[in-house]
Amino acid sequence: MTTHKRKAQATQESLHRIFTIPEAPDSTLGLIEKEISENLAGFLGNHIAAKEQALSEIEKDFACSVIPEEPSFVSDHTHHLLTKVVAQSVHTASPSFIGHMTSALPYFILPLSKLMVGLNQNLVKIETSKAFTPLERQVIGMMHRLVYQDNEHFYQEWMHSANHSLGAFCSGGTVANLTAFWVARNNLLKADGDFTGIAREGLFKALKHYQYDGLVILVSDRGHYSLKKSADILGIGQDSVISIPTDEYNRVDCQKLRDKCLELKKQNIRILSIVGVAGTTETGNIDPLDKIADIAEEFEIHFHVDAAWGGATLLSNKYRPLLKGIERADSVTIDAHKQMYVPMGAGLVVFKNPASVASIEHHAEYILRKGSKDLGSHTLEGSRPGMAMLVYASLHIISRPGYEMLINQGIEKAEYFAQLINQQPDFELITEPELCLLTYRYNPQSIQALLSNSSHEQQDEINQLLDKLTKFIQKRQRENGKSFVSRTRIEVQRYQGRKTVVFRVVLANPLTSNEILNDVLSEQLELAQESETFLPKLLSLL
């Protein structure tokens, strides 16, 4: 046999092995399996390096663009993954990682995910998913009921109906928002007389037919950037997402919203959708949904609620009233991969009217035939994993009261942290928590006093230095690897709406203790002293 043939045969044999024979339990992969199933937290703690490496350094390990010509042993490659990827990944499950909406997962998710991946069901059609299809429809039904609270009869009639959908499961809030606007757009610019509808003829002809001079989306200036992406894809352009100013609590100003509706009407510009945000990404506040619903009703406009992050609050009977009015929305986005403790890739949108998805219905000959219950006929995405199983499992295992405890604890922890910040003379709370999210910054007591006695010009100078100091502290803290808060820039009313750099904290991990919160502030106090330029400059102003 030639070397070439021998090599090919060896590759052939090892390919057969990868699909049939599991790794030996004492191999690297086998050991990882054992370790993570017995002690995931310990495994992550041992393998994720505390010290951060610069991204430019890490990039050197990922510099080669050639697909390997030689196969690797699974164990050798696993070792490579452990040292080069896992070690420099982010410990999102750590209770001191309180900067983002991505958090720890319950232990049962890991084996169930493995089952999901092993089954490799494709939810686009029944032929590749079978029981997973009614399961997903039930999950959508449960989430629909959480939002709209229709009666049992409603769900018996619509949940499994072939030509209807109570919603769409998708990869996340971005696709959920896009799906909501897609449905709204196609219902608004539907077939009429000779015109066969926007889905067939496109935006240009649709606007001409309906004689509109434009199509826009209205949302507060705290709206998520995914709305602009949607506007871009839908053909109306990012500039067609019009920001409405917010009040001091980061909630949309309804007077200004109504004025804008009147103004656009005069200009013959049609509003595609008014969006209420339930849980803004940067400050965690909730728009006055009931009042927005009144305005949408008055002008006969589609009302969408972006509750990607805050929607899970509906699971708490105690805090559900904060979202009052959500049940009047035509569509609602909720991410299960945020406050429902499901891994990434689990978003959904629910529709008040189960028939509204007819406007985006698609058929093909080999699947998604007319009258079939294939989920793919009403979703943007094609092939999709069985993620709904993880939401289904979580809803059963944790149950509504369990979720209520998680949600309530998060909110109450944020209240505690806000108090703690208020008690510390050298910190300034920027936005009060409404849910489990707040913003603040380090600001020495003497500087705070100076700020309150300064002209707007001087205030600006001080705030510029404070911005730099906040960035410095946040970066150092992340590099040290003990704890993590994120940072953002938001308009602060008390400084004439100036865009100010702040720390942002999301308290979702149930294992984050009061002690950890104390430590985060202590560490920031120490880090501030390490600043050799910004803090001295600030203090020299006194």
Ligand SMILES: *Cc1c(COP(=O)(O)O)cnc(C)c1O
């Ligand atoms: C996270 C978020 C989104 C986007 O969701 P993805 O799952 O990241 O695509 C949209 N809107 C709001 C309010 C969010 O918090």
